[in-house]
Amino acid sequence: MAGEQVQATRPWPGAVNMALTLLAGIAVVQWLPALPPEWVMGVLVVCATILAWRLPRFRRLAPLLFGFAWATWRGGSAMDARLPRAWEGQDFQVIGHVVDLAQVKAGATSVLLEIERASLAGRAVSWQGRARISWYSKPSAEPEPCSRWQLRLRLRRPRGVVNPGGTDSERSALARGIAAVGYVREDPRNQRLGVATWCLDRLRGSLADGIQARVHDPHDAALLRSFTVGDTRGLEQQDWIVARANGISHLLAISGFHVGVAALFGLWLCHALYWLWPSLALRYPRMQAQALSALALASAYGALAGLGMSTVRTMLMIGSFALARCSRRAKGSSHALATALMAILLMNPTAVLEAGFWLSFVGVAFLILCMDAKGRGLRGFLCELTLGQLVMTVSLLPLTMWFFGEASLVGALSNLVAVPFVSFVIVPCALFGTLLLIVWPPLASPVLRVAEWLTHAQWWLLEQAAPWPGAHWYLPTVTPWALVLAMLGAVWLFAPRGVPLRMLGVFLFLPLLWPVRRLPAEGGFQAWTLDVGQGLAMIVRTRHHTLVYDAGPRFPSEYDSGAAVVVPSLYALGMDRLDVLMISHGDNDHAGGAAAVAAAFPMARRFSGEPARSRVPMELCQAGQQWEWDEVRFRVLSPVARVPKAPANDDSCVLLVEGRAGRLLLTGDIAASTERRIADSLRPGPGLVLQVPHHGSKSSSSAGFIAATGPELAVVSSGWRNRFGHPHPAVMQRYAAAGVPVFNTAVDGAVQIDFPAATPAYVAARWRRMERRYWRE
Known part of the structure; x- marks a missing residue:
């Protein structure tokens, strides 16, 4: 019996190895620039089967091959499910239902719509899928979760910007199963068809609204909604800045710790029932009942919280423990984590594309590595709350820098206070109030009021810690x-x-x-035309100085290219100082992100061709201004003087950057009338790279201007399938006729150009080609 007991409690030795090998096979696929053909998957599956069945010595390679084939098939299926390219930009009549909670912001209401039926030009098409759609006018009715709609939509395939240090929305779309994006077109047939009687997301929305109505302070209400049901819609950009500074973003998105607290409550509840009615043990074993009770409450809360990655991981781990307990087989924490990992990978291998997957599993793995030896019970629990915060901060630092380009050095201290207080005080109080919203709404208000006071105090402490040195720590792109x-x-x-x-x-x-940084030599410089959609943002760096020329657009939906693209790109490229911010003119597609860049680098000197239209104080940019950095000369060529009733575009700052072996001409949005004067002011010099004026509009880039400047390369910044049709085909023909190659950020992503101090004049690279992945088009 003793020998049998030892054998029964020994963990399955292959679970961890199998999970890691399966993960390795799936992860390799995500680095491929293109997926292999289908026959390769078939061969790999056959090989995996032979290895597992007939060759025990090489059996451990079977999960690797199977993982590679499985991820390839699922990735290919997800790409094939996207809207066909031939249908992009056309209007569809669709019927579908809303998934998850609607995102309501100034100027736009966005939802995930599961399209059930679609027709194009009056004919039904065999395409279904999940689409992210937006109303840019007020919807005829509230797009509640699980409501069915008939809509006219303009759709396209998911496509995002590609920049150094930027987010990858195409990768996120693949991971979340989004097959199309678009917006609602005005049509009298647009209508809501009905709402499902029972819907979990609808219950989440109802509870979130109930919390909002009973909590006086809107900000505290938004935090409580996030803590309880995972509803982050009410959080502002500043809230996420504070959360990242303190390293507690995981708490706002429902951490696995919260689910563990729910499981612990289920265990205590079951224990109380057996204490009140001991005779229950004669019918149902207490240990198994406690395990199932913990799993039931953890699953219920995880579903109510929106089934995020850390939530699902914790639910699966609790499920593994519960299964082991019910089958009377003791399993360790590593086995439970490995089981959860394999379950998620087999359900959805594209989950590895999300940062939450790696942060969740790697963080828990390090806790198991360090904490299992610290003991169980109260001692182990206290170690996890104290030493565990240091372990999580240090161990997740590489991954945090890899995915987000920033980390918090005060996160361990902040989590030491925030994790226990939020998880064991605020969340139980808020969840109790949320439960009362369902069973007895009048009693919910005082309980939620107490949770509001606690939340307000906790957030005040976090706001005080946010400005501390090291709270926002940036490093160049991690290799x-x-x-x-x-x-x-x-x-x-x-x-x-x-x-x-x-x-x-x-x-x-x-x-x-301390990464190795490749800086230009004296007399050389580097330039990046960032991919900001229909707008312009450029970075110029000499050996010791940095200039930003334009900062991209800012939209009513609060998307700001300055904060989302320009600032992260500067940090990713190793630039923690900005010397000059030059905004060509006041149009939103050039100046929208200026305030965010100025806030991140307040010491930078600021120039604009239209300072009166700027949201931040600017000096007037005018011809004749010049300076030199590291043997690289900067000259402002325009505007000369304000011409009455002249187009605002002609007030654009025009900047010439001259290195030893190459030149760069930044033109903003000037039109043909100003182009002639700019061409006359140019002196003979080394090879020229031209930023195409006005995104390649028909009224710019005249044949005379192209001939007079003689660029060796032209770079145009425009948005993918933009409504202006930039760059205009006639403009592209003029450059082609002059033998000038044109790079377009809409097609190529960010364009990087190196101007060495000696020949060759320039070396150009396109980021969409440099960073090729199978999900990028």
Whole structure:
């Protein structure tokens, strides 16, 4: 019996290895620029089967091959499910239902719509899928979760911007199963067809509205909605800045810790029932009943919270423990985590494309690595709340920098206070108030009022810590080899006692913390035309100085290119200082993001061709201004003087950057009338790269201007399928006739141009080609 007991409690030795091998096979696929053909998947599955069945010595390779084939098939299926390219930009009549909660912001209401039927030009088409759609006018009725709609939509395939340090919306769309994006067109047939009687997301929305109505302070209400039902719609950009500064973003998005608290409550509830009615143990074993009770409440709360990655991971781990307990087989934490990992990978292998997947599983893996030896019960719990915060902060630093380009050095201290207070005080109080909203609404108000006071106090503390040094720590883009070394260093550093020289693991973080930066030599410079859609934003860097020319658009929906593209790109490229911010003129597609850039770099000197239209104080930009940085000369060529009733575009600052072996001409939105004067002011010099005026509009880039400037390369910044038709075909023909190659950010993503101090004149690279992935088009 003793031997049988030992055998029964021994964890399955292959679970962790199988999970890691499966993960490796799936992760490799995500680095491919294109997916292999279908026959390759068939061969891999056959090989995996042979290895697992007939070749025990190589059996461990079977999950690797199967994972590669599985991820390839699912990735290819997701790409094939996208809206066909031939149908892009056309109007569809669709019937579908709303998924999740609507995002309501100034100027737009956005929802996920599961399209059930679609017709094009009056004919039904065999296409279904999930689409992210927006109303730019007020909807005829509230788009509640699970409501069915008949709508006229203008749709296109998911496509995002590609920049250094920027987010990848195409990757996110693939991970979330979004097959199209678009907007609602005005049509008298647009209408809501009905609302499902029972819908979990509708219950979430109802509870969120109930909290909002009973909490006086709108900001505190938004935080409570986030803590309880995972509704982050009411949080502002500043809230996320504070959360990232304190490293507590995971708490706002319903952390796995919250689900664990719900499971613990289920366990205590079951324990109380057996204490009140001991005779229950004669019918149902108490240990198994407690396990199922914990799983039931964790699952209920996880579903109510929106089934985020950390939520699902915790539910699966609790489910693994519950299954082991019900089958009377003891399983360790590592086995439960491995089981949860395999379950998620088999359900959705594209989950590895999301940052939450890696942060969730890697964070828990490090906790298991460090905390399992600290004991169980109260001692282990206290260690997890104290030492565990330091472990999480250090171990997740490489991944945080990889995905977000920033980390918080005060996160361990903030989490030391916030995690226990939010998880064991605020969340239980708020959840109790939420439960009362369902069973007895009048009693919910005082309970939610107490939760409001607690939340307000907690957030005040976090706001005080947000400005501390190190709260926002930025590093240049992390290279894959630096990430791998830093993760190995974290494993070495937090390895169990007995592993020799553990502190040497710190040195493996050095390539991450002090990356090699490739700076231009004296007399050379670098330039990036960022991909900001229909707008313009450029970065020019000499050896010791940086200039930003225009900052892209800002939209009523609060999307700001300055904050979302320009500032992250500067940090990703290793520029933590900005010397000059030059905004060509006041149009939103050039000046919209200026305020965000100025706020991030308040010491930068600021110029504009139209300072009166700027949201931040600017100096007037005018011809004759010049300076020199690191043997690179900067000259302002325009505007000369304000001409009455002249188009605002002709007030654009025109800047010439002259290095030893190459020149760059930045033109803003000037038209043909100003182009002649600019061409006359140019002196002979080395090869010229031209920023195409006015995004390639028909009224610019005259044949005479192209001939007079003689560019070796032209770069146009425009939006994918933009409504203006930029760049105009006639303009492209003029450049082609002059033998000038044209790079377009809408097609190529960000364009990087290096101007060395000696020949060749320039070296150009296109980021959509440099960073090719199978989900980018």
